[in-house]
Amino acid sequence: MENNKLDWENLGFGYHKTAKRFVANFKDGAWEDGGLTEEDTIVLSECAGVLQYAQTIFEGLKAYRTEDGRIVTFRPDLNAERMIDSARRLEMPEFPKERFIEAVTEVVKANAEFVPPYGSGATFYLRPYMFGSSPVIGVKPADEYQFRVFGTPVGPYFKGGVKPITICVSDFDRAAPHGTGHIKAGLNYAMSLHAIVSAHNNGYDENMYLDAATRTKIEETGGANFLFVTKDNKLVVPTSPSILPSITRRSLVYVAKEYLGLEVEEREVYFEEIKDFAECGICGTAAVISPVGKIVNHGEEICFPAGMEEMGPTTKKLYDTLTGIQMGRIEAPEGWIHVIE
C-alpha cells in the first residue's frame, strides 16, 4: 500500500503491508547476520516446531514522530530483554539485545514513509518475533529458528476521545502459578481468545484475570497490566510472578514517583480491595492507559468514582506525563528515548 493513500486518523489497529522487514535465521547453533527483505511471506516445513508445538514468542513496541520531527522508539532495550526472557523459558536461542535494537532501527528507517506524522495520534507498531522453523515431531525444541521484525502503521487508540471501559472478571484462568504468564509467548494469547470472545459477546470490553491458584488476587487483562489509585492518591500496581512485566507499567511507576511525587505500592492486590479504590486503569504499549469505569463480577458491579465519561484525575496526570515524555514534550529520563532519525 502506498503511504500517501493512508488516512492516518482513520487507520484501525490492523496489518498494512509495508516496504521492508528484517529476517535472521538461527542454524547450526548460531544466528546468521540477517537483513532487510521485501518478502512478506514465509515458506515453512509442514512439521515446523511453531506449527506443531507453538514454539513462538513476540514483542510489541511503537515508533512515532516527536514534536520536533524526530522518529523515535520508547525503551526498546526492555523489549529486547523481555524477549530474551521469553526465549529462555521456551528453550529458544536468545536474540542478542544490541542486534534486536539494530533490527528494529533498520525496519523503521526502511519504512520511514509509513511512520505517521506527529499529532495524528497514529503510530508505527513494530512486531519482533521468533519461531521454531525446523521439523519437530517428538515433543522437543526445534533446532532452527527465524527471528523477524515487521512494522505496520496503526491508528489512534482512542478515536473521538478517551472513554472508560467496562471489564468483567473472567471465569477462565490466564496463567498457571508456575507457568508462562510472565513471558510473551503466542500460547498465552491462543488460550485467551475464547475468553475475550465470550467477554465481548456479553458486552464487556476486557477480562480481568484472577490468580489461578486462589482466585482472590488481581492478575491482568489479556493484554495489559492494571493500576489503581487510592482515595489518598497513592498508585497501587498489582505484582504477580504470572503477569507480563509491562514496560508501560514499569515506566508509569517511575513517572509517578519521580515526576509526580506520588507514593507507589507495588504488591499483591486482592479483589476484595478494589471497591475502595478511587481510580482504575489498564496500561500497555497500545493505549498507554485505558481508564476503567466499571468492573463486573458475576452481576456485582464495582463503579469507580471517576465514572464512565472521563479518566480519573491522577490517571490523567500519569497519562499526560508519560505521553509527554514519549512525544518529546517533557524531558525523558536518560536512555528512555531511542532516536532513529
Ligand SMILES: Cc1ncc(COP(=O)(O)O)c(C=O)c1O
Ligand atoms: C499480557 C500482557 N500484559 C501486559 C502488556 C503490556 O505490556 P507493555 O507495556 O510492555 O506493552 C501486554 C502487551 O504487551 C500484554 O500482552
